[in-house]
Amino acid sequence: xxxxxxxxxxxxxxxxxxxxxxxxxKLYLNSDNLIFVSLASIWEMAIKISIRxxxxxxxxxxxxxxxxxxxxxxxxxxxxxxxxxLENLPFYHRDPFDRLIISQSxxxxxxxxxxxxxxxxxPIKRIW
Numbered sequence: 001x002x003x004x005x006x007x008x009x010x011x012x013x014x015x016x017x018x019x020x021x022x023x024x025x026k027l028y029l030n031s032d033n034l035i036f037v038s039l040a041s042i043w044e045m046a047i048k049i050s051i052r053x054x055x056x057x058x059x060x061x062x063x064x065x066x067x068x069x070x071x072x073x074x075x076x077x078x079x080x081x082x083x084x085x086l087e088n089l090p091f092y093h094r095d096p097f098d099r100l101i102i103s104q105s106x107x108x109x110x111x112x113x114x115x116x117x118x119x120x121x122x123p124i125k126r127i128w
Contacts, residue, residue, distance in 0.1 A: 002034045003027055003127070004076060004105050006114035007041040007097065011056075014067045021128045024113045036076040037068060038104055044097040082107050092121040 005013070005028070012020040013028055027033055042064060048054035056063050068075065078100065085103040093099055093116075102122050105112045111125035119126040 001032070002036060002108075002110045004036045004038060004101065004108070004110045004112045005041075005073070006101060006112060006116060007037075007044050008115065009113045010037050010041060010068075010073070011045075011054075014063075014071075019115070021115065024128060027113060027127065034074060035072070036074045036110065038076045038097075038101050039078050040097045040100040040104075042068075042075070076104055076108070076110075078104075079107070089122070093118045 005024075009020065009024060011017070013025070028035055042060070045054060045056070045063075046060055049056065049060060058066065067073070082100060082103045085107055086099060089099060089103060093102065098116065098119070101112060101114075102119060102124060104110070105124040106122070111127050112119060113127055115128050116126075
């Protein structure tokens with residue numbers, strides 16, 4: 001099965017953070033599942049690193065190579081269809097990166113692994 005992971009979920013997976021739910025961790029570790037991270041998450045991390053709201057142990061490029069590609073996490077590119085869907089997406093959530101992840105989940109029909117309960121207001125499947 002395919003799953004799209006939210007930015008915080010990715011960070012909690014790679015840091016083995018206790019905030020990561022047991023369900024999300026089991027789904028991530030199941031080799032039968034395909035795990036995707038949105039390009040929006042990488043974009044979000046780059047911005048947060050640049051404004052010092054996020055610190056990681058290595059340069060972002062190395063992080064991507066080591067953590068994402070090294071752990072067989074696939075990158076979900078941003079497609080025009082994902083962006084166009086945003087035009088009619090209700091503003092239950094104001095975070096532009098999360099809104100894009102929600103749009104991708106809707107467009108691709110992929111459940112999202114996220115602790116963010118606001119996602120539940122959208123017609124997607126959120127698992128935590």
